[in-house]
Amino acid sequence: MIDFGEILRHVGELGLFQKLLLLALSFPNMILSLNYGSLLFVESDPERHCNTDWILGAGPNLTEEEQLHLTVPREPDGSFSRCLMYAPVDWTLDSIRRYGLNHTTACRDGWVYDQTLYQATIVTDFDLVCDQANQEKIAQTVLMSGYLLGSLLFGYFAESIGRKRAIQIPTVLLMIFIVAAGFCPNYYLYIVTQFMSGVGMGGYRVNSIVLVTEWMGTAKRSLGLCVCQIFNSLGSMSLAGIMYLIRDWRQAQLAIATPMALAVIYIWFIPESAQWLLKQGKTEEVKKLILKAAAINKQTVPESLLDKISEKTIEEKGVMDLLIQSCILKYFVIITFIWFSINLAYLCVVFNISNLGLNIFLTQFMFGLSEMPAHILCIWLLEIRGRKVSLMATALLGGFFSFLVVMVPRDQALLVGVLVITGQFFLIWGMSICHIYIQELFPTSIRHTATGLSTLVVRLAGLLSPLLNLLAVYHWTIPIIVFSTLALGGGALTFMLPETRVVDPPDPLDQMEAMDQEGKQKSDDGSGEKTKT
Structure with missing residues (x-):
């Protein structure tokens, strides 16, 4: 048997094949951001x-x-x-x-x-005002519930039916229910379409990232994750333009479905994960895919290397292996809490964008624009400053700027907007770091389990964020104080994590107990070379 990483070194770790795959799978991520349009671009209390x-x-x-x-x-x-x-x-x-x-x-x-801002929204079409004013938040919760279920279901199905099918099915679901939402005659059918859209969003999101990273070399995976996030930002920016030009939410749903139709067509031609096929013992299919990828990358794979390909035999550990190892459990709880708190703070602001007091189109555009440098800086600074310091700084700064909002009078809309956008910049940066950090904290045998469980917990932030925003009926500062305090707490807990920038990802579980000391010794080496022990 040969390690798949060695195969990728001959095929090319980030050649034309991987770039085309990354572009194809990142494009629908932009549409995921657009799909929030009918929920975000509504006046919570229109004239x-x-x-x-x-x-x-x-x-x-x-x-x-x-x-x-x-x-x-x-x-x-x-x-x-x-x-x-x-x-x-x-x-x-x-x-x-x-x-x-x-x-x-x-x-x-x-x-x-009043139709000065919008011709029609879900609020005006379904009369979600007065005693029905909180129904908008319920719709947001239903969407994120579907997102959570989709992540769970299709994350599980990806192991049995493959990454490719677990991406194609959610893509079709999204297309169907994005269009269906635009024709809903009442609120109850609308929330059904939102739930099913959420299922598609969650299923696509988790498996597209898995498929992209499984075709990339270990050193290039952080770049792949950041590119996926950049397309999310492009979607946020495009959303502002679409809703500015199309003031009717039903027409906007159909406009969003147009690029989705393109994705539905080409998604059937994406390649399967060679690593998944290897686990299934389909070595002949793996060889064909490897030769195809190498040809597109203009590389040559030796026949002797192909002859060594056999079924992957790394034993996947389960949940109990995660729980019984104290060091692993500590890292899992910490990184999951940090990721959860950052995501909660980010989504609370996103779902409350219409109440910031600024021009909603400009604010949405600035949100997306501010995320772009965060993702780009993530690629660069992670290699210079490392994961630990970067995550600590972004979480603390994101929580700090978010907390400052409660100290500013509500009529100072411009200052509030500046603080919120600055806080969002650091929070989205922190989420990008979490995506990469969690892949490096755990050994190969436990990595999939740890990442899957952590992602599941993080998805709960999407479910809880609209409910947390409902507490604003008691006082507008309550949601801000809660999520900014959690983000600050997460940033402080980062101190307990090891640095992984210059530490080889461990494989055997018994290496984890020694990782703290090893990580400190290697991170102290300014040259970036591993310290001999």
Whole structure:
């Protein structure tokens, strides 16, 4: 048997074959960001008033201002009520003007919405206002629940049906339910489409990264992960442009489905993971794929090397092996908590973007733009400063700038926006580091189990973030204090992790107990060479 890493060194660790595969699998990641559009680009409390056209039966020539003055009560600040109206009466217009209306009631015939910002959103189409105002957060939770289930199901299926099928099926699901959402006649069918879209998003996300990294050399995997994240940022930036040009969320759903249709077509031609095929004992298929990849990369693979290919025999360890090793368990709990806290802080802000007080299109664009240098710097600084220092700094700075928001008056929208975008820059940077760090902390035999369980816990952040934002009804600072404090705590805990920049990833479990000391000795060597022990 030969190690697959040696095969990749002959095929090319990042040749044209890997670049084309990376581009093909990264493009749908951009669409995943676009799919948040119908949830993010809505006013949580749009300008509106009750539909009081009943009075036009008594006075058909009333102006809009006169109609509101006669039929809608005013709030203490002088503005018209958004959720109350005067109860209809069977009086003449003169009687209404003379005696006035005093009995108020909830809106009976729907609302009239201001269309200055949007022509239609899920809020205005499904009347998610007043006593239904929190339904938007429920839709966000349902989407992230589907994301969690998709990650779990297709992560499991990828081991039995292969990485390729576990990517193709979620892609088709996404295409179907992105389009279906745009035709939903009511809110309940809409949240069903969101759940199924979430399943597709979670399934695609986890397996596309696995397939890309399994075709890359170990030294190039961090680059592959960062490129996938860059496409997410491009999606966030594109989302701002799409929603600026298309102010109707249903039309926007169909616009998002257009590039997805392209992905659905070419996704059937992507190659399977050679490493997965090797585990299945399909050596002949592995040889054909290796020769194809080498030909595209203009490399030659010796026949003697191909003859050594046999079924991979590395024994995969299970959950119990993760739990019984104290050192492994410590690293697992720490890196999972850090990743979870950073992701929670990031998503809480993303799902609350419409309430920052700034131009929503500009803010969304700046979010995506600020992520780009974070991913690019991640590739460069990880090799200069190492994983430990980089993760500690990004988590602490992300939590710090997020916490500063509570100290700024809410009417200072520009300053709040600057602090939020700065905090997001460091948080997204920290998430990119976590993706790479967790791959290097654990031995080969336990790496897949540890990464899968950690990713599952991190997905819970997406489920909890809309619910945490609901606590703002008690006080707007509560969600910010909670998620920024967790991010700061995660940054502090990074101190307990070892540096992995100049440490070879360990294979046997018994090496893990000695990894702390070994990591410190090797990280102290400024030349980057391993210290002899």
